[in-house]
Amino acid sequence: MSGPAVAAPGGPAGVSPYEIAHLTHVRPKHYGRWIAAALVLAAFAAVVKAFVEGQIAWAVVGQFLTASAILSGLVNTVAMTVWAMALGVALGVLFAIMVMSPNPVLRWLARFYIWFFRGTPLLLQLLLWFNLALVFPRIGIPGLIEWRTVDVMTPFMATLLGLGINQGAYTAEVVRGGILSVDPGQTEAAKTIGMTRLTTLRRIVLPQAMRVIIPPVGNEVISMVKLTSVASVIQYSEILRNAQTIYFANARVIELLIVAAIWYLAVVTVLTVGQHLLERRFARGGRTQPRPEAGAEGAQA
Amino acid sequence: MTPMIVALDVRKTFGPLKALDGVSLEVARGEVVCVIGPSGSGKSTFLRCINQLERIDGGAIWVNGELIGYRREGDRLFPLSDREVARQRLASGMVFQRFNLFAHLTVLQNIIEGPVTVLRRPRPEAVAEAMALLERVGLADKRESYPAELSGGQQQRIAIARALAMKPEILLFDEPTSALDPELVGDVLAVMRDLARGGMTMVVVTHELGFAREVANRVVFMDRGRVVEQGPPATLLSNPSHARTREFIAAVLP
Ligand SMILES: Nc1ncnc2c1ncn2[C@@H]1O[C@H](COP(=O)(O)OP(=O)(O)OP(=O)(O)O)[C@@H](O)[C@H]1O
Ligand SMILES: [Mg+2]
Numbered sequence: 014m015s016g017p018a019v020a021a022p023g024g025p026a027g028v029s030p031y032e033i034a035h036l037t038h039v040r041p042k043h044y045g046r047w048i049a050a051a052l053v054l055a056a057f058a059a060v061v062k063a064f065v066e067g068q069i070a071w072a073v074v075g076q077f078l079t080a081s082a083i084l085s086g087l088v089n090t091v092a093m094t095v096w097a098m099a100l101g102v103a104l105g106v107l108f109a110i111m112v113m114s115p116n117p118v119l120r121w122l123a124r125f126y127i128w129f130f131r132g133t134p135l136l137l138q139l140l141l142w143f144n145l146a147l148v149f150p151r152i153g154i155p156g157l158i159e160w161r162t163v164d165v166m167t168p169f170m171a172t173l174l175g176l177g178i179n180q181g182a183y184t185a186e187v188v189r190g191g192i193l194s195v196d197p198g199q200t201e202a203a204k205t206i207g208m209t210r211l212t213t214l215r216r217i218v219l220p221q222a223m224r225v226i227i228p229p230v231g232n233e234v235i236s237m238v239k240l241t242s243v244a245s246v247i248q249y250s251e252i253l254r255n256a257q258t259i260y261f262a263n264a265r266v267i268e269l270l271i272v273a274a275i276w277y278l279a280v281v282t283v284l285t286v287g288q289h290l291l292e293r294r295f296a297r298g299g300r301t302q303p304r305p306e307a308g309a310e311g312a313q314a
Numbered sequence: 315m316t317p318m319i320v321a322l323d324v325r326k327t328f329g330p331l332k333a334l335d336g337v338s339l340e341v342a343r344g345e346v347v348c349v350i351g352p353s354g355s356g357k358s359t360f361l362r363c364i365n366q367l368e369r370i371d372g373g374a375i376w377v378n379g380e381l382i383g384y385r386r387e388g389d390r391l392f393p394l395s396d397r398e399v400a401r402q403r404l405a406s407g408m409v410f411q412r413f414n415l416f417a418h419l420t421v422l423q424n425i426i427e428g429p430v431t432v433l434r435r436p437r438p439e440a441v442a443e444a445m446a447l448l449e450r451v452g453l454a455d456k457r458e459s460y461p462a463e464l465s466g467g468q469q470q471r472i473a474i475a476r477a478l479a480m481k482p483e484i485l486l487f488d489e490p491t492s493a494l495d496p497e498l499v500g501d502v503l504a505v506m507r508d509l510a511r512g513g514m515t516m517v518v519v520t521h522e523l524g525f526a527r528e529v530a531n532r533v534v535f536m537d538r539g540r541v542v543e544q545g546p547p548a549t550l551l552s553n554p555s556h557a558r559t560r561e562f563i564a565a566v567l568p
């Protein structure tokens with residue numbers, strides 16, 4: 014027998030269905046994509062047209078883009094992002110370790126922290142910190158060193174504590190996930206060479222957890238850039254608040270909002286690129302997969 | 315001379331399961347003891363109790379004359395702190411079935427991690443000793459490789475070097491060759507044989523009866539959380555006195 018004698022269903026009689034050399038590939042047409050693209054373009058054009066023809070003085074946008082109030086707001090926004098994120102990551106690591114501690118007091122304290130700060134709105138927390146003087150008129154160690162709360166709780170301080178502590182509650186969960194992702198065999202091996210629990214975490218577990226922790230934290234840095242704008246309600250002069258201050262005076266509302274939007278997008282774009290580079294670096298640093306150039310025994314033998 | 319390990323009536327339960335049901339065993343200094351037995355008989359659990367990866371529920375273990383896990387004051391036993399347990403673990407090194415090399419560190423970093431971080435040895439000294447150990451296990455050229463770039467047999471030899479770098483008095487092996495391809499088993503066994511000749515006290519859980527016969531001073535057969543019988547390899551492996559031992563050996567030998 015040299016192949017089936019029956020013709021393919023629907024194929025020309027007498028031609029073997031296994032004879033495929035004469036067939037041609039037909040590219041799919043994707044009409045849907047073309048229609049979708051046209052609709053998107055039309056909508057986009059309409060929006061652009063509205064902005065161009067609308068009551069927007071683009072010259073004003075250009076003029077305020079580098080105004081000193083806007084630039085100092087930008088610096089404050091970036092600085093707050095850095096500080097709040099640093100505080101958030103530090104607290105996140107600390108509370109993740111506490112949540113996983115064998116000590117029940119630490120465990121419950123950490124659970125309470127996460128529960129409280131994830132469970133209340135950020136705006137509310139900011140207002141609480143800013144108005145802390147109403148509850149604690151003075152803070153410090155009684156008898157040793159004390160300050161008036163209103164002096165300490167500047168808009169910067171209140172924003173830093175509000176954003177950082179709130180961020181810590183989320184980061185704690187991210188870090189905990191990262192720690193759980195590390196093979197328990199790594200911890201056991203560390204114990205057998207005499208490491209204590211904390212040394213094991215610091216030297217063996219956390220460095221390996223980084224690969225899992227970095228991407229979501231990078232994401233949260235970007236989210237933090239925009240979250241700082243919430244602090245305008247407690248008079249922290251970040252970029253959005255400074256833009257508002259200007260448009261309250263000159264009534265160029267849309268223009269100044271566009272200025273702020275341009276700067277937010279610029280910062281986020283830079284951070285996105287940075288995150289990408291950082292992730293690539295860590296994927297290489299982790300080396301759980303053999304690198305192509307090394308690896309197999311035979312290649313080096 | 316005090317025995318290296320004394321285990322007395324050791325008990326360990328996991329919920330309703332008695333993983334160790336009164337294990338008593340002595341290991342002399344320089345002795346090589348192979349532990350054999352069916353799956354689930356408690357061999358790994360026993361090893362893990364010796365270096366306190368598991369806390370025992372009953373009985374007691376002494377390592378090199380020191381009661382482990384507890385401080386004794388008169389007739390009272392106080393559990394040791396994390397730090398003290400870590401110190402006691404320095405007496406024993408452990409080699410795992412699945413190697414457990416630190417994935418984020420190179421071979422050399424894996425070996426010097428303990429000496430530098432735990433023992434606080436100067437780094438150049440630790441590196442020099444690590445290189446000597448790498449020579450000994452035949453992998454000096456792999457010092458800059460990461461564990462994932464090595465074969466199983468190479469990883470296991472590095473794991474042995476890592477354990478040796480801490481200068482332990484005992485080495486515990488939990489099925490060190492079970493995860494290896496057959497052609498890589500020999501290299502690892504050769505390193506272990508070499509250690510045994512050098513006078514290292516070793517407790518080896520293994521299914522390699524050939525290795526046990528050749529290297530062990532004593533073979534211990536465990537079943538259902540108990541030591542069923544023990545004796546010199548020639549006697550126990552060729553002429554066991556218990557029916558269960560006979561069945562097991564018949565099943566394992568090809
Ligand atoms: N962490 C644990 N939690 C619950 N049960 C456990 C745990 N570790 C071990 N066991 C149980 O204890 C018993 C003894 O286990 P162990 O690992 O010591 O056996 P083993 O002799 O090493 O077996 P194998 O040859 O398969 O490695 C088994 O029934 C096992 O399921
Ligand atoms: Mg086992």
